[in-house]
Amino acid sequence: MINFPVLRTKRLTVRMKELPMLDAIALAAIPPHLNEEATTAFLNASIDSIQGIENPEDWTVQERTMAVCHYMASAMDDGPDFSLAGGEARFSDYLVGEQDYPDDLIEIGDIEGDRWEVRHLTGALAGSIERLQGEIPSVSGYAHWRIGRMAAQLVPNGNAVPTSGDIDAAMIERMRVIASYPESVFTRLMGAFEQSRQALDHLFILEADEHGLIALPREGSAAEKPPARFPVSACITDLAKYLGGKSAVSSA
16 A cells, blocks of 8 residues: 655645556546546546545636646655656756745736726636647647647636636637737737746646646756656556557557
8 A cells, every 4th residue: 555645735635545456447548638637537537535625627727737746756766756758858947836825816007998907717717728729620739738728727807717617618609719819919919828827837847848737847957958758657557448448668
C-alpha cells in the first residue's frame, strides 16, 4: 500500500488513496489524446476525501495538476522530486509552490466597446476544449487550444461561459464568435488575454501546445528545461496498461 501525505493548497485539503486496479485498468483504456478526461477519472478514483471545492472538475487546471503530481511524488520510484523528460528535469523545476490561488478574476479593460475580464481555466472548461477538437473547420491543434482558452477564460460584460449544463454548446458558440472577429480585433484581444491571465498563474505555469496543456519550467535555474506534461498514465502500473489494452511503451 502507498501512504500519501495530505495535500493542502489555499482552496483544498485532499486525502488521496491508491488506485483500485479496476479504476487503473479503466484509465489505461482512455485514449492518450483525452488527457483532461483521464485526469478527471483519475482524480475521482484516487481521492479519498476533499475539504474545499468538492468537484475536481471545478478545480483550476493548476490544482488538478498539483493533485496528479502529489500522487506521482508518492508513487514514483525516484522519490518526491521525481524525474521528467528522460532525466533532463525534475518535478521541482516546474512547481511554483510559493504562488497559490490569486483572485477569481482579473480585469482587462475595454476593447471594442466591451468590458473584458479573465478568469481561471477549470477542469470542466479544459475538458470541453479537448472534446471540441475539429468542430470548427480549419481550426485545429495549437489554434484550437488558443481560441478555446480565450473562449473559456475571457468574460465580456460579465457574460462568462457557464461551467454547468451544456458546456460544449456554449463553448463552441463562444469559440466561433471569437474566431470570427476581424484580425485586428482578435490580435488585440489575444494580446490583452495573454498579458492579463499571467496574473492568475499559481502552482504551475501552464501553457498549451497542439496536444493540450503543458507545464513551463519555473524561472531561474530551471528556465532552460523543456516543457513537461504530467499524464495520469504515469500513475498506473504496466500490468494495468496491459490489461487496459495498451503496451507499457505506447501509453507512457
